[in-house]
Amino acid sequence: MPRKSPSPAASLSQFRAGLRDITPLSLGVAVYGLAFGLLAAQIGMDGLTTGLMGLFVFAGSSQIVAAERMAADAGLAVAILAGLALNLRILLMTASLHAELAGRPWWQILLGVHLTSDENWALMHATRASGRKAGYWYLLGGGTSLVVVWVLATGAGAGFAGLLPDLTSLGVDFAFTAAFILLARNLWRGMGDLAPWAVSATTAAVLALVLPVDPSWALIAGGLAGVVLAARPRGD
Amino acid sequence: MTDHWLLIAGLAAGTFAIRFGGFLLGSTVPASGPWARALKALPGCLICALLAVIxxxxxxxxxxxxxxxxxxxxxxxxxxxxxxxxxxxVWLARGLV
Known part of the structure; x- marks a missing residue:
């Protein structure tokens, strides 16, 4: 592997390459962000608040889950817990970046981990696999584009939705459910997911029907049941 | 209003802790094996459980x-x-039911 952080010029050129290469993914994030803005408006968040949420949290699917739990009156603690549970996987991504980040100034480490998301992390690996250099500054270039687009799009979506009349009567409350269906479709990795997902859904549904507590606990228990099944030792 | 900011603060602090925690743990986080499988399976399982509850x-x-x-x-x-x-x-179906 070449030494990281060579000259400032090389760093800048990697940053620019990351910024440029991420563009198709950023366009997708823009559309996704507008849609999330609509969901944020469902829990009464204005454009500025929603945009700042995107800047500080910068993890789309966890923001959707947390907003939905707030809309379902599940309570603040449960909404945060459910959102964070969805983000635990990021641990694997930033752990794999350890060598890339270690030895850098603190501000670069803090900025690097905050700007790590599915899109620029995957793009960095894809670019490396194609034989081009892609390191810290490449990741940061992609992350910069993504965070700017995410903040602007989610803020604009919430601001626009806030101008519309009460949307619940039009079925907009179902937008969350539809968003989760799309998320599930994008998370599907193959038939290996079938059994854990079925166990999760069945456990959650049964517990939600029989337990006299907030159904959010059924959702967390159901998620864990599927995860335990997915983690089981395999004969490979 | 305050609830929104508490939600944002909780999610932001927790998510940053996860991101930074991954960096700190580095290679002690296994890239394969049961724990890696569990972390990778978590989002899909949670979304399915959430859909079931809804x-x-x-x-x-x-x-x-x-x-x-x-x-x-x-x-x-x-x-x-x-x-x-x-x-x-859903709008159509609710109108018909």
């Missing part, structure tokens, strides 16, 4: 709309189109 609390109109949304999600992989199809079909 759908058992709904009725035929929501089930119908969920089926339509699933079809659109499979065909297009587009978030806005899936949301649009879901909203339109």
């Amino acid at each position: 759908l058992v609390q709904g009725g035929p109109a929501e089930w119908f709309a969920a089926a339509i949304s699933l079809g659109v999600a499979l065909a297009t992989r587009s978030l806005p189109l899936t949301m649009l199809a879901g909203i339109a079909s």
Whole structure:
């Protein structure tokens, strides 16, 4: 592997390459962000608040889950817990970046981990696999584009939705459910997911029907049941 | 209002702790094996559990709309189109029921 952080010029050129290469993914994030803005408006968040949420949290699917739990009156603690549970996987991504980040100034480490998301992390690996250099500054270039687009799009979506009349009567409350269906479709990795997902859904549904507590606990228990099944030792 | 900011603060602090924690743990986080499989499976399992909880609390109109949304999600992989199809079909189904 070449030494990281060579000259400032090389760093800048990697940053620019990351910024440029991420563009198709950023366009997708823009559309996704507008849609999330609509969901944020469902829990009464204005454009500025929603945009700042995107800047500080910068993890789309966890923001959707947390907003939905707030809309379902599940309570603040449960909404945060459910959102964070969805983000635990990021641990694997930033752990794999350890060598890339270690030895850098603190501000670069803090900025690097905050700007790590599915899109620029995957793009960095894809670019490396194609034989081009892609390191810290490449990741940061992609992350910069993504965070700017995410903040602007989610803020604009919430601001626009806030101008519309009460949307619940039009079925907009179902937008969350539809968003989760799309998320599930994008998370599907193959038939290996079938059994854990079925166990999760069945456990959650049964517990939600029989337990006299907030159904959010059924959702967390159901998620864990599927995860335990997915983690089981395999004969490979 | 305050609730929104508490939500943002909790999610932001927790998510940053996860991101920074991954860096600190580095190679002690196994890239394969049961723990890695568990972390990778977590998002999909949670979303399915969440959908199940939402759908058992709904009725035929929501089930119908969920089926339509699933079809659109499979065909297009587009978030806005899936949301649009879901909203339109639940609105239609509620009007009919």
